[in-house]
Amino acid sequence: MSLTAQDKGTVKAFWAKVVNKAEDIGADALSRMLVVYPQTKTYFAHWKDLNPGSAPVKKHGATVMGGVADAVAKIDDLTTGLLNLSELHAFTFRVDPANFKVLSYNIFVALAIMFPRDFTPEVHVAMDKFLAAVALALSAKYR
């Protein structure tokens, strides 16, 4: 399920529409993930406050979406472009890769809520393929 030229175009066009709200999207997606999938809280035991909209959640949501923005810019070669992040996830964070799908899904819920008219099925499938490719690049160094 590789990214076609059309997928890349759809992702870039949609990203341009939502980029100004990227931090809000990240905060909302992360807030949802921690509440709806409480097992993900195990990665953030070092945070003071894991509640929706807390300071650490907002900050990390912004960080994650910064990574997504980077990935959009490097969409033609994610494996090379995300090399540093890949090593970080493989050797430092060691996030079980199943969680990439969980976070992606919650990003989609956040997008559906904030951009109900723009997050069409066509945009949804392109973003799903894109975030799956990002997840693959991020787990490239795992083993």
Added chain:
Amino acid sequence: MVKWTEEERRIIRGVWEKVDINEVGAQLWARALIVYPWIERYFGNFGDIFTTTAILNNPKLAALGKVVLSALDTAVENMDNFKGIYASLSRQHYENIKVDPDNFRLLAECITITIACKLKAELSPQVQATWQKFLSAVVEAMNSQYK
């Protein structure tokens, strides 16, 4: 059997009463068939199901959407007996239609995202969690006769 608090029952009803079965019934297929096109394998005699426009104007899909959401409506009204409600549907999907049950999970995600477009911020993280607990229990009941 899944246990529900009074608060959870209230939340689920609150979400469900905002769902227009006709509207959501068509939209959920648009999302499912476009985002997960392998689902097309179960719709060989449904005609044109290959673009959002075709899907939204397809009377067979509209009818099936109503059927699916009516079954969900029955679940909302019978929160303590999902196994009972869904046993024959589960058997039908396994033995007759031969649906890979992973598709139930995918359809549940499409339903939630379609509802998210409608409810927007009303689908708070806690409401989403409760709603997904409900759909997970329905999906589990739909899996129950696959043996």
